[in-house]
Amino acid sequence: MKRAIVLLSGGIDSTTTLAIAIAEGYEAYALSFDYGQRHEIETQAARRVADSLGAREHRVAKIDLRVFGGSALTDDVAVPKQRSEKEIAHGIPVTYVPARNTIFLAYALAWAEVILANDIFLGVNAIDYSGYPDCRPEFIEAFEILANLGTKSGVEGKRFQIHTPLIKFSKAQIIRRAVELDVDLSLTHSCYDPTQEGLACGECDSCLLRLKGFREVGIKDPIRYAEK
Amino acid sequence: MKRAIVLLSGGIDSTTTLAIAIAEGYEAYALSFDYGQRHEIETQAARRVADSLGAREHRVAKIDLRVFGGSALTDDVAVPKQRSEKEIAHGIPVTYVPARNTIFLAYALAWAEVILANDIFLGVNAIDYSGYPDCRPEFIEAFEILANLGTKSGVEGKRFQIHTPLIKFSKAQIIRRAVELDVDLSLTHSCYDPTQEGLACGECDSCLLRLKGFREVGIKDPIRYAEK
Numbered sequence: 001m002k003r004a005i006v007l008l009s010g011g012i013d014s015t016t017t018l019a020i021a022i023a024e025g026y027e028a029y030a031l032s033f034d035y036g037q038r039h040e041i042e043t044q045a046a047r048r049v050a051d052s053l054g055a056r057e058h059r060v061a062k063i064d065l066r067v068f069g070g071s072a073l074t075d076d077v078a079v080p081k082q083r084s085e086k087e088i089a090h091g092i093p094v095t096y097v098p099a100r101n102t103i104f105l106a107y108a109l110a111w112a113e114v115i116l117a118n119d120i121f122l123g124v125n126a127i128d129y130s131g132y133p134d135c136r137p138e139f140i141e142a143f144e145i146l147a148n149l150g151t152k153s154g155v156e157g158k159r160f161q162i163h164t165p166l167i168k169f170s171k172a173q174i175i176r177r178a179v180e181l182d183v184d185l186s187l188t189h190s191c192y193d194p195t196q197e198g199l200a201c202g203e204c205d206s207c208l209l210r211l212k213g214f215r216e217v218g219i220k221d222p223i224r225y226a227e228k
Numbered sequence: 229m230k231r232a233i234v235l236l237s238g239g240i241d242s243t244t245t246l247a248i249a250i251a252e253g254y255e256a257y258a259l260s261f262d263y264g265q266r267h268e269i270e271t272q273a274a275r276r277v278a279d280s281l282g283a284r285e286h287r288v289a290k291i292d293l294r295v296f297g298g299s300a301l302t303d304d305v306a307v308p309k310q311r312s313e314k315e316i317a318h319g320i321p322v323t324y325v326p327a328r329n330t331i332f333l334a335y336a337l338a339w340a341e342v343i344l345a346n347d348i349f350l351g352v353n354a355i356d357y358s359g360y361p362d363c364r365p366e367f368i369e370a371f372e373i374l375a376n377l378g379t380k381s382g383v384e385g386k387r388f389q390i391h392t393p394l395i396k397f398s399k400a401q402i403i404r405r406a407v408e409l410d411v412d413l414s415l416t417h418s419c420y421d422p423t424q425e426g427l428a429c430g431e432c433d434s435c436l437l438r439l440k441g442f443r444e445v446g447i448k449d450p451i452r453y454a455e456k
């Protein structure tokens with residue numbers, strides 16, 4: 001059975017990507033990161049999702065992005081709330097974590113080399129996250145070239161492939177695909193700034209994009225949000 | 229003053245690279261990794277070197293490469309000893325750490341973005357480490373392209389440059405350059421398998437290459453080796 005590394009944050013995009021990899025016949029090795037997030041809720045969601053979808057393995061790599069700071073997600077910077085669609089769509093937000101996808105893909109590549117996998121799945125999305133440079137197709141292509149040059153497997157003639165099945169999907173299209181694949185979206189977590197109890201704030205960019213997606217599909221988001 | 233990130237293991241190559249960056253007028257931000265090495269001697273050497281050469285800052289990022297295994301340097305695999313020059317020069321050794329330079333450069337890129345540096349120095353060497361795929365010039369070029377596509381700074385028109393001043397140097401040439409730059413090589417550490425007391429084994433690939441380099445230059449290696 002062909003093996004694939006699937007980067008899994010526990011959000012809707014990476015969860016749907018894991019379901020797609022499994023539906024395509026891959027034995028999935030899910031990889032999450034504990035990178036000094038404000039809450040551990042994200043890695044807990046990833047664990048639930050990996051179990052529920054039947055990943056072969058799930059590992060959480062502890063990495064220290066706080067050592068540099070520079071983002072609202074790793075530093076003491078406020079997460080922006082209630083921004084308009086236009087504000088979310090343009091420019092690079094303060095929630096951008098410097099070089100995050102480069103770091104995540106580098107780790108995925110390391111694990112892929114060890115288990116002899118040639119495929120890495122990443123749930124990036126160039127539509128909703130147009131402001132993130134490392135979610136663009138040209139970035140992914142550049143990483144694929146790097147992977148084939150910088151690894152033992154690449155040198156020995158294997159071809160690494162980075163799969164980004166959602167890169168051109170809107171959030172609504174992703175939710176529809178998840179529903180088709182029977183993904184339990186109540187297990188997912190998207191919020192950048194959850195409450196102590198783990199409830200989504202409903203106001204950060206990530207919650208707003210998620211809620212808009214569910215509205216467009218015409219179904220109710222199954223997760224709980226904090227009372228206003 | 230222009231800033232540069234310098235990847236610093238505390239070995240001869242990265243130490244000389246740091247001295248070169250400073251000699252070229254960069255304010256140097258030295259970056260080391262605590263990646264589950266068998267000994268902490270490596271990060272201690274890096275600390276001494278950064279202090280001695282006058283790096284502006286030195287940070288040690290704790291990263292977990294043991295989560296995947298796959299190398300004699302992170303796993304429970306024996307470090308090979310007393311290999312011939314021919315054995316060292318050919319093939320990919322078991323001390324190769326999967327995707328290590330990709331991971332290191334990704335972290336360097338993250339820090340560069342935060343401090344607004346456009347330059348990263350890396351002491352890789354394609355001569356002595358011909359067996360390591362991620363020490364080759366084409367790998368470095370691919371990372372440079374990736375860096376400019378995958379970062380906020382790159383998108384905003386800055387050009388990241390990865391400097392590898394030693395890539396075509398032999399170990400003897402590196403030692404000569406270090407001596408010219410008044411680098412105190414007694415502070416450096418190269419051994420893959422030091423004793424409990426921190427003495428170099430004198431028999432692993434890294435010690436053998438180091439000793440050969442000093443022999444060729446005709447000076448005595450100032451570090452202490454374990455008694456046989």
